Amino acid sequence: MVAYLSDTETADRVFAALADATRRDIVTRVLRDEASVSALAVKYAMSFAAVQKHVAVLERAGLVTKERHGREQLVRGDVDTVRAAARLLEQYEEIWLDRIGRLEQILAEPTGGDRP
Amino acid sequence: MTVVSMTRDPDALTLTVVAELAAPPSRVWQVWADPRRLERWWGPPTWPATFVAHDLRVGGGAAYYMTGPDGEKANGWWRFIAVEEPRLIEFEDGFADDAGVPDPAMPTTRARVELAETAGGTRMTVTSRFASTEQMEQLVAMGMEEGLRAAMAQIDGVLAEG
Numbered sequence: 280m281v282a283y284l285s286d287t288e289t290a291d292r293v294f295a296a297l298a299d300a301t302r303r304d305i306v307t308r309v310l311r312d313e314a315s316v317s318a319l320a321v322k323y324a325m326s327f328a329a330v331q332k333h334v335a336v337l338e339r340a341g342l343v344t345k346e347r348h349g350r351e352q353l354v355r356g357d358v359d360t361v362r363a364a365a366r367l368l369e370q371y372e373e374i375w376l377d378r379i380g381r382l383e384q385i386l387a388e389p390t391g392g393d394r395p
Numbered sequence: 396m397t398v399v400s401m402t403r404d405p406d407a408l409t410l411t412v413v414a415e416l417a418a419p420p421s422r423v424w425q426v427w428a429d430p431r432r433l434e435r436w437w438g439p440p441t442w443p444a445t446f447v448a449h450d451l452r453v454g455g456g457a458a459y460y461m462t463g464p465d466g467e468k469a470n471g472w473w474r475f476i477a478v479e480e481p482r483l484i485e486f487e488d489g490f491a492d493d494a495g496v497p498d499p500a501m502p503t504t505r506a507r508v509e510l511a512e513t514a515g516g517t518r519m520t521v522t523s524r525f526a527s528t529e530q531m532e533q534l535v536a537m538g539m540e541e542g543l544r545a546a547m548a549q550i551d552g553v554l555a556e557g
Contacts (some may be wrong), residue, residue: 332479336515372401372410372412374439375401375410375521376398376401376412376413377439378437379397379398379412379414379519381435381436381527382416382426383397383416383417383424384436385432385435385436386416386417386418386422386423386426394421
């Protein structure tokens with residue numbers, strides 16, 4: 280089975296975390312390359328504490344992991360969680376694919392869907 | 396597969412589905428206009444839809460519920476914004492409480508259904524527009540639940556066959 284977000288609460292946390300543009304950008308960035316919190320603070324012209332807060336939200340949602348590396352804290356994106364989030368959108372599409380499949384069956388009936 | 400394309404536009408908050416159907420627009424119109432036909436395809440087999448009201452005219456509405464595998468019910472409502480037989484239906488689509496009263500806390504989407512005659516039948520374009528990113532996410536998260544339930548039901552079915 281493809282990675283699903285395990286429950287609604289997790290999904291809520293993931294999407295609440297991704298509802299913020301800065302946090303989305305942080306995730307995209309650290310998926311490509313890990314980055315220290317201080318390097319991110321420079322990138323976004325934000326205080327260390329402000330970035331730290333964003334990272335904490337992302338970490339609770341399981342979208343990034345944080346690892347101490349000497350004096351630095353390195354932030355890395357969690358590919359599985361991001362993939363699971365993308366999968367949610369696909370599922371909305373699947374609802375429509377399924378609907379159209381059923382709709383076609385009705386249209387294919389000789390009576391056009393009238394019950395005999 | 397007759398679905399020609401599926402386009403997500405996160406900026407415009409829309410999801411557009413285009414399907415080529417092998418029937419003229421008048422027949423496709425019926426699967427939207429006739430509640431008995433509509434309920435045969437709107438809900439998944441594990442959550443079949445029952446339309447209790449369906450008044451297809453501008454300002455009119457529809458009310459339906461979907462019944463889950465354990466008998467639980469999910470209520471929904473539509474409000475028709477544009478009705479031009481046999482080429483256009485636009486409606487708001489929302490959730491309702493157990494009594495069928497629209498639930499303002501739940502997300503509302505706007506769906507625009509366009510039917511165009513083609514050589515092979517009909518090109519149906521359905522554009523779903525979400526009011527905000529949050530609403531899109533909320534809906535998608537609920538879609539996930541539905542998808543998971545459907546998957547579970549399928550597994551149960553396979554297990555039951557031995």
